[in-house]
Amino acid sequence: MDLNNLRIGLLLGFWQLKRANAWTTFLIVFVMTLTFLNLVVVSGILIGLVQGSSDSYQRQYSGDILVDKNPFTKYISKGNDILSAAKDSKEIEAASARYLEGAVVQSDFTKNIKANEVTPQAAATIAGIEPVDEDRVTGLSKLVVAGKYFDRSEFNSAVIGSGLLAEYNPNAILGETLKNVVPGSKVRISVNGGYIDLKIKGIVKSKVGDVNRRIYIDRDYFTQLYGRSINNPNEIAIKISPGVRPESVKLLLQAAAQENALVQTARESQGSFLKDIEATFSLLGGVIGGIAIMVSSITIFIVIFINALTRKKYIGILKAIGIKNSVIAASYLAQALFYSVAGISVGLMLLYGSIKPYFDANPINFPFSDGILAVTATGVAWRVIILVGATVAAGILPILFIVRKNTLNLILGRE
């Protein structure tokens, strides 16, 4: 098609659109807007569920880099070397070493129990942390929902995850949660065949299981209780400076850790579960988006096809007065393009003007994550391209079919 034909086709399409029924145009654009939002928002929410979980994991637990013990060792060896390297690097903003031991925890242990009752108890992880460092990496103090966060060298005090408390988990079964634990009450934990009592100073709540089912105590108190060396943490969470690539920090820390620890980016440390869910939800989003594209394509196909069918006579007249098939096709192409671009434009305004800001301010409260709307500029751009392409194809096919018919038959309505 030469440029003149394209120009006339676009002009003809513009004239037809300009004087088309306003309500019909509005309806088609509205359908295109819904299709676009369906394409972006549904898959965005599905991926956002996992994305929200992944973001929480990184923000509240792993930091940007998680230095873990090797799979077949009990602790990290030479943890101080890694912490020194982290403190010396300008690319690292904060680092928090964690020392972990398993324990059985009891609540209500001073209460007289009846013969058919048991003392509430649960298996938990005791985490020795340096409270200020931990707070700088994961903002643990901001997760406190009752009581207070604890200070450095505050022995005998603990912050407990709400995942261990029956009041926060009404559906938990016996043996998984403690009862009647509030700030100020005491819990008893097993230590080296004996036990100690800890005063609960605060309760933290997180949707990250590793955060929510731990009892946090001061690092020095922990090493004293369990006889652990400060040089042997179980994990070190690292927060990197803004704009720094995690991969470069990983290399730096790997050099410091050598064979003594496993250095992973947050994403690498998440394991296959979240990645598999993300892949599955991504696939689901793709399938739903594919259906949305098919629906919109069929809608545009029907609209253009009916429009062309009812205008067969005029298409014949155009041919009769010397208008080429390519010009007629271009005029319908212009209309299909208008419908898709107008629908997508309205959709983009709604997406970035209200829907995305709304989800950012009000994440969906799912049990395992705060569901956000995961939309990226690249993802949206691809969907725009796909939708415009599908619409144009659906719009041009019926007209190519009709415009090839015999001119006289079109004018006289014989076909």
Added chain:
Amino acid sequence: MIEAKNITKIVKSGGADLKILNDVNLTVGDGEFTAIIGRSGAGKSTLLYVLSLLDANFEGEVFVAGNKISQLPDQERVEYRLQNLGFIFQEYALLPELTATENVALPFLMRGLGKKQAFQNAKEALAQVGLEKKTENLPATLSGGEQQRVAIARAIAGKPKILFADEPTANLDSVRACEIMAIFLRLNRGGQTIILITHEDELAQMTHRIVEMNDGKIISDKQIENPRVNLCAKHKIS
């Protein structure tokens, strides 16, 4: 000059072959104003469609200025019509969402003129048919006669070699019909070749030649020595 040689058109009707045109031969010279008359079903519109390349499904040959045009492929026929032929339909055949100017400007645009020049030419063509004050009207806001005049303006806009008109006055009252005929006469005086289909004897008498058809054949072909161009004088139309 347009020349049709041995034109035969057969269609299937109820399983049987029906000859709509039966070995028709016709030559119309440059500057002639020819009327083709006949009863309904005589084959006059079919012959016009064949001559104007709107119908390609027939036997025989059509020549314009000595060039055989009957075997051109579809898109070349479209281009040939654009450059050489004008066609006026009985039911005006205007595009309803385009103004009078836009309807007439389309063929100019197709010939490669810019929008501004095409619109100016279209307005001049509309002025030729007395519609200079209704250039921005949509067809729905024009009377039947006015719509037909827009269609004429569109057909003559490119100064076609031959102007075909298929019962252009059939839907008009006598006054409007005379207005249309007055335009045709004026165009013909300027040298325009016109082939007009009509079933109104009175209008046919205003042309140079009357070709009568029946059952797909030409049964008479008369030259009119003195066309009765004043038949519309009673309506004070010249």
